[in-house]
Amino acid sequence: MQVVFADWQNKAMLDIGKDMISKRHSKIGTKRGEAYANLSMRFLRALFNFASAQYEDGSGHAILRENPVMHLTQTRAWYRVDRRQTVIKPHQLASWYQAVLSLKQDKVTNQSALVADYLLFLLFTGLRRQEAATVKWEDIDLNDRFFTLTDTKNREPLTPPLTDFISDLLRSRKAATDSEYVFAGDGKAGYLIEPRRQVQKVTELSSVSFTLHDLRRTFITVAESIDISAYALKRLVNHKMTNDVTAGYIFNDVERLRKSMEQISAQLLRYFEINEEKKILKFPVHQNT
Structure with missing residues (x-):
């Protein structure tokens, strides 16, 4: 949160939309690498999942109706990062x-x-x-x-x-x-x-x-x-x-x-x-x- 989402820390989660997620994912991938971008978004996805399960409105419905990070899955935007297999020989x-x-x-x-x-x-x-x-x-x-x-x-x-x-x-x-x-x-x-x-x-x-x-x-x-x-x-x-x-x-x-x-x-x-x-x-x- 303090590195790639520092400017989002005081932002309402309801104000973070799918388009913002896509652009930030791409930006992180360019600046810090594709694996880091995926890792960052997996963290954010978990944060949204927790908030969705934890917080409800007066009618008992989740305040967050959808997880915007899932847009990366729906649009197949996740970077394909092969698992490292390197060892010291x-x-x-x-x-x-x-x-x-x-x-x-x-x-x-x-x-x-x-x-x-x-x-x-x-x-x-x-x-x-x-x-x-x-x-x-x-x-x-x-x-x-x-x-x-x-x-x-x-x-x-x-x-x-x-x-x-x-x-x-x-x-x-x-x-x-x-x-x-x-x-x-x-x-x-x-x-x-x-x-x-x-x-x-x-x-x-x-x-x-x-x-x-x-x-x-x-x-x-x-x-x-x-x-x-x-x-x-x-x-x-x-x-x-x-x-x-x-x-x-x-x-x-x-x-x-x-x-x-x-x-x-x-x-x-x-x-x-x-x-x-x-x-x-x-x-x-x-x-x-």
Whole structure:
């Protein structure tokens, strides 16, 4: 609302018509990209749907009789955006890893070192970026080596195990922060939002172009390449298995998933081309200011 609909925030919803929707959708697509335009309009559509269900007139009828965003569907105006299928390929992971570690050498700010750990955490857990960014220290058990997510995309809680690599990373991270969030940010939210500058730096140093969600796809791709059980993989990345009757009879607890998680971690370390005993490099600890 504050970015592409800033001038509409004080406008009555009844005054937003179909033609306005079409023009704004086209404008966003030109300036910010077609995928962003579709995403913006899906948000606005949900807002209108909520208002239509929530607010009634004196006769009990919805004040908003129609959703103007549906005009994009009726006129087939939605942009066709193919789903991304990009991953970091195995032969690219070594240079990518070295570029990520180079962020820890930043003498100007400790935020770059934090982003380096965040990127590795995403790759080694397969979490969605928001899920990882909002993890708090209270959600992590470093003794029994697992953590818990309650606010997930599909609203189902997730309790994945912590591998040796990630456990070591988190212990080092905990010594460098006093925030309630594992990956603290500088903004009002308190957690890391969008580390564009550091991602761009890694891309420049490694010549590997990637998005944060590519790290999740890479985790899944590596897991499939070493024949991790489909049930274990779906549980690790918190994909629903509602259409699979067999899955309903399989109980996946933390310890049963630990072996699969360690296998994925070991494969990633092999791609990094580093020795197991050198998997975590030590850098000076910068205290938050």
